[in-house]
Amino acid sequence: MTDQSRYTAVAKFLHWLIALIILIQIPFGFYMHNLEPSEFKFTLYQLHKSAGLIVLALALFRLYWRLTHPIPPLPAAMPNWQKIVARFTHVAFYVLIIGIPLTGWAxxxxxxxxxxxxxxxLIPVPHLPVPQGEEQVEFWIEVHELLAKATIGLLVLHVGAALKHHFHDRDDILIRMLPERLQPRMAAKPTPQKDPAE
Ligand code: HEM
Ligand code: HEM
Structure with a gap:
């Protein structure tokens, strides 16, 4: 039976691994794009494509895992509009972590x-059956860049919300996404209660 009160270790591992690679890939992509053509630039492109295709494989597996393993519910006290924004952000992230590498591949x-x-x-990857040409490449570059920028925008919202939950609302939203060993250390200290005898 799946425990619905917590994220599985696999879900947490995939969340942080994909987040880490994407956070490296975005500045990496802009940096290499602005370099003059050289052997070094070519190598960076190959590394960027490799890491991106690994994200695609991890993201597809993560989607499968997400659909087969329920996640914990959002706190009951959370206003409905916040629940809707949170769920929208999560769905959008799934679209982005699959869409960005796919547009790069295209x-x-x-x-x-x-x-x-x-x-x-090492491992050869076949090309996707898409129409070829300068204009088509330009189109995919534009979409790839747009999706990367959308990720940055959503990330600001996502991280801001996680920090607000942890430091302001003092709930377990951030903690439950952390590895089990870090949870006790990160648990919010209870607000000191006034002694009624005072
Ligand atoms: C985690 C996934 C990925 C992220 C976050 C990402 C992000 C980016 C970003 C931000 C840029 C710079 C865009 C610009 O300056 O116009 C870029 C460029 C590029 N990306 Fe990706 N990318 C990913 C995956 C891929 C994949 C899987 C491929 C190909 C298989 C790829 C191929 C490229 C290429 C060729 C460029 C250079 C475009 C140019 O110089 O005009 N990317 N990427
Ligand atoms: C590009 C990077 C990131 C992506 C694509 C991403 C994506 C996601 C997704 C899709 C979920 C929903 C859980 C699921 O359905 O699998 C989630 C949950 C979560 N993320 Fe991220 N995330 C990123 C970075 C971060 C960072 C940097 C933080 C640190 C503050 C963070 C904190 C959280 C927390 C606390 C949750 C749990 C929310 C809940 O329990 O409802 N994420 N993230």
Whole structure:
């Protein structure tokens, strides 16, 4: 039986691993895009594509896991509008962590330069069957960039909400997403109660 009162260790591991790679991939992508053509730039592109395709595989597995393992409910005291914003953000994140690598893959597949994609220079990845041409590549670059910027926007909202829950509302929203070993250390200290005898 799945325990519905907590996130599974797999869900937590995938959440933090994907978050970490995406937080590296976004500045990495902008940095490499602005470099002059060189062997170094080519290597960075290959590393960016490799890490991105790994995110795609992890995200698809995470989606499967999410659909087969219920997550804990949001606190009953949370206003409805906040619950709706939270759920919308989570669904949007799933779309983004799958959509960003897919648009990157479509971008390199649309290129007429015929550059192979090999995950970490080892595993060859076939191109997607998308129409090829300069305009198509430009289109996918635009969408890829737009989705990356949308991720940054949502992340501000998401992290802001997590910190508000932890430090202001003092509930367990942030704690329940942390590895079990960190939970006791991070648990909010109870607000000191006034001794009624005083
Ligand atoms: C975690 C997933 C990914 C994230 C967060 C991400 C993010 C980004 C960002 C922010 C840029 C810079 C956009 C710009 O300056 O226009 C970029 C560029 C690029 N990305 Fe990704 N990306 C991901 C996955 C992928 C994948 C899977 C591929 C291909 C298989 C890919 C291929 C590229 C290429 C070729 C560029 C350079 C475009 C150019 O220089 O014009 N990306 N990426
Ligand atoms: C790009 C990075 C991130 C993505 C894509 C992401 C995505 C998600 C998603 C989809 C969920 C919903 C749980 C699920 O259905 O699997 C979630 C929950 C959560 N995330 Fe993130 N997250 C990111 C970064 C962060 C960061 C940096 C923090 C740190 C403050 C954080 C804190 C949380 C917390 C506390 C929850 C639990 C919310 C709840 O229990 O309802 N996330 N995240």
């Amino acid at each position: 971008m390199v597949s649309a290129s007429t330069l015929g550059i192979d994609t090999k995950i970490f220079f």
